[in-house]
Amino acid sequence: MLSTSLEFEYTNRQCSGIWIEWEFDRFFSVSIVNDFDLDKNGQFNSTEINDIEQNAFSNLKHYGYFIYLRIGNKRYNPEKVSNFSARLFGEKLHYRFFIPLNEQNYNDFYVSVFDPTYYCAVDYIENGVIAGQGSGSLPELELLENKDDPVYYNPYGTASDMTAYTKWEPGLQIAYPREVHVSFPK
Secondary structure, eight states: OEEEEEEEEEETTEEEEEEEEEEEOHHHHHHHHHHHOTTOSSSOOHHHHHHHIIIIIGGGGGGGGGEEEEETTEEEOOSOOEEEEEEEETTEEEEEEEEEOOSSOOSEEEEEEOOTTOSSOEEEEEEEEEEEEEESSOOEEEEEEOSSSOEEEOTTOOTTOOOOBSSOOTTOEEEOOEEEEEEOOO
16 A cells, blocks of 8 residues: 655746655565665665665656656656655655656646556545645645546556556556646636
């Protein structure tokens, strides 16, 4: 299980990036701790965080980091992320990273967090969608179910199948992940 929160950075009527925070269930957390907390002190130092990023998190690039951005009916994954960190709160692992949004006009768009492999079920933390740092008018944020723009995935694909499907094909399944609609007041 992956619980997520989103914090939007903005300038005037433009979203400049999104901070993503994930809280993992106890089972996945234990596996990362066992593999990467080499000094077994219950905290990650900078070397251990770098190892987590390079050997666990970086693989998510093949899955678009489980992030789907949509403007109108065009959906795509971020090309890159930055500022990765990992830490433990109690028995749970947290990842935090930033998605820069400076290549397009992000003033009315949608964001969803969805694992197309279904390895992790995704939920949103209560009160976990917020307008963070910024200047100018606050964006309006609405978490909603989208039944018009599905995500397509192959439930029988191999672990090495990194295909991002943009339209339905025979054998694919359809999912309707919850999305955050980000818009600025008119």
